[in-house]
Structure formats: C-alpha cells, structure tokens
Amino acid sequence: MTRSWVISDTHFSHSKCWEVFKRSDGSPLRPFSSTEEMDETMVANWNSVVEDGDRVYHLGDVVINRKALWILSRLKGRKVLVKGNHDIFKLNDYTPYFDDIRSCVVGKTHKGNQYIMTHIPVHPNQLQGRWTLNVHGHLHANVIDDPRYLNVSVEQINYTPKDLNDIIKDI
Numbered sequence: 001m002t003r004s005w006v007i008s009d010t011h012f013s014h015s016k017c018w019e020v021f022k023r024s025d026g027s028p029l030r031p032f033s034s035t036e037e038m039d040e041t042m043v044a045n046w047n048s049v050v051e052d053g054d055r056v057y058h059l060g061d062v063v064i065n066r067k068a069l070w071i072l073s074r075l076k077g078r079k080v081l082v083k084g085n086h087d088i089f090k091l092n093d094y095t096p097y098f099d100d101i102r103s104c105v106v107g108k109t110h111k112g113n114q115y116i117m118t119h120i121p122v123h124p125n126q127l128q129g130r131w132t133l134n135v136h137g138h139l140h141a142n143v144i145d146d147p148r149y150l151n152v153s154v155e156q157i158n159y160t161p162k163d164l165n166d167i168i169k170d171i
Contacts, residue, residue, distance in 0.1 A: 005050055005077065005161035006117065008059035008137025009084070009153040012039050013068035023141045029155065043074050045160035050077040056161055057105055058098075059137040059152060060084020060119030072097035080105065084119035084138065106131075109168045121149055135167060 011017050018038050021029035032038040050056055056077040061084035063069055069089075072079070073096075081087065081098040082105060094101055105117040113132040116122065121136040127148050137153045144151070152162055 003054045004164040005056045006152050006164050007161040009061045010042055011061055012063045012071045014064040042159050047076050050161055052076050057117055061086040082119055
C-alpha cells in the first residue's frame with residue numbers, strides 16, 4: 001500500500017543547524033556533532049519509514065548549498081517539493097529529484113475537511129472557513145499555540161518523515 005509522508009526543513013549539509021543556531025533555552029537547535037552525522041541520521045530515518053513507491057511532501061528548505069542536492073538521490077519515495085524561503089536554486093536544479101514542485105498542497109480528509117500544506121504558516125485569517133489545518137515547516141523548534149497548525153520541521157518530528165494519514169485522521 002502506498003503511503004504519503006510529510007517533512008520540512010532538512011537543510012541537508014547546513015552546518016549552522018547544529019553548530020551555531022540555538023533554541024530559546026540556549027541549547028543547540030540540532031543534537032548532532034557534525035554535518036555528516038546530521039545528514040546521515042536524516043537519510044537513515046527517512047529510508048527507515050518511506051518505501052520506493054510512497055509519496056513524500058517536503059515542505060521546503062531542502063538544502064542550503066546546491067552541492068548537497070545529490071543527497072536527495074539517496075532518499076526513497078516519489079518526492080514533491082513545496083518550495084521554502086531557502087529553496088532558491090533554478091527549477092532545473094530540483095527537477096531531477098522531485099516529481100513535482102509547488103507553492104502549496106491542498107488536500108481533503110475522508111470527513112471532507114480540507115487542509116493546506118505550506119512552508120511558512122499561513123495567516124490565521126486564511127484558515128477561517130477554508131482549511132481545518134495548516135501543516136507547515138519554517139519554524140524549526142518553535143510552534144504556534146493553535147490546534148489549526150502543525151509544524152513538521154525535522155526538529156519537531158524526530159528527523160523522520162511523518163505519515164500524512166496519521167496527521168489528517170485526527171482532523
């Protein structure tokens with residue numbers, strides 16, 4: 001059975017994620033001691049849950065350095081990129097690794113509720129009467145204290161893609 005997954009803000013090969021960036025309490029944003037450890041952990045976690053035929057929605061900020069795009073060839077699944085603020089390369093740089101590239105993804109649950117997947121969270125007024133949930137990234141270790149938002153930045157989901165069905169069944 002084909003499954004759908006969601007993840008955001010991998011920032012593959014971005015050393016500042018573990019070396020420089022901090023959480024509000026002063027601890028490192030990511031608990032790694034090297035860029036290689038960070039990247040290898042995320043590749044292993046991804047491939048431990050995703051099968052080749054599965055769909056993976058990556059909600060932006062895939063890599064910082066273009067040279068790291070090759071890492072995506074090691075990841076299982078058919079990937080869709082929802083572009084983030086750091087996904088700044090030309091479209092042709094991403095197309096070898098992604099089946100589709102979008103600004104957002106809109107879906108419906110079996111109960112008829114609609115959700116939207118974006119990189120940056122949408123304004124609360126945009127959810128009113130339109131979408132029940134905004135699955136997003138961008139905020140890394142921070143969350144919006146509102147049940148209509150779900151942050152799937154890797155720091156929130158143990159550096160492992162999250163099953164989209166598990167997310168939307170609770171809507």
